[in-house]
Amino acid sequence: MTLAMDDPLPPDDRAQRGLARSDIVALYESESPRLARYFSRRVAPHEVLDMVHDAFRKLLGAANDRHVQFDSPQAYLTRVADNLVRDRARSLAHRASTASEPFDEARIGGPDPHHRLEQRDTLKRIDVAVMKMRPKTREIFLLNRSDGLSYAEIAEKMGMSVKGVEKQMTKALSHLRRTLDRA
Secondary structure (H helix, E strand, O other): OOOOOOOOOOOOHHHHHHHOOOHHHHHHHHHHHHHHHHHHOOOHHHHHHHHHHHHHHHHHHHHHHOOOOOHHHHHHHHHHHHHHHHHHHHHHHHHHHOOOOOOHHHHOOOOOOHHHHHHHHHHHHHHHHHOOOOOOHHHHHHHHHOOOOOOHHHHHHHHOOOOHHHHHHHHHHHHHHHHHOOO
């Protein structure tokens, strides 16, 4: 004989499951205070009752399984309570690690914008200082620093001595230091 889904279970099938409804009610009345004390030491006060109910919900789920036999429902509840606390701790740790991410320059795609603004400001001040140099000093400075020419090459190009180029570079660098130190 085959049972339909909405047919009640035969009495021998209920006995095979291990816990009758009256057993579960009695178990809830006797064990819920113990579980509440257990959870109150491990979770926030507003979560205690939910955790007790979750433990009994898991017990009822197992009681409905035909293959589960309960030697000690109290021990089963204790094991379920331990697992619930562990699962909750793992979940909270995972949520905390994904909610707050450490600052990482590579993640935002570049260097600190404040640093870039400082660099741009410094370059602007250098440009202004270079433009305030005498034309000959500015040309010698730019030939050396921008074009990469040596003092001897600059001297040959400008028709002056290497010593004269050195003097002009000294003037240019002194002017830059003074100008940048003031700002």
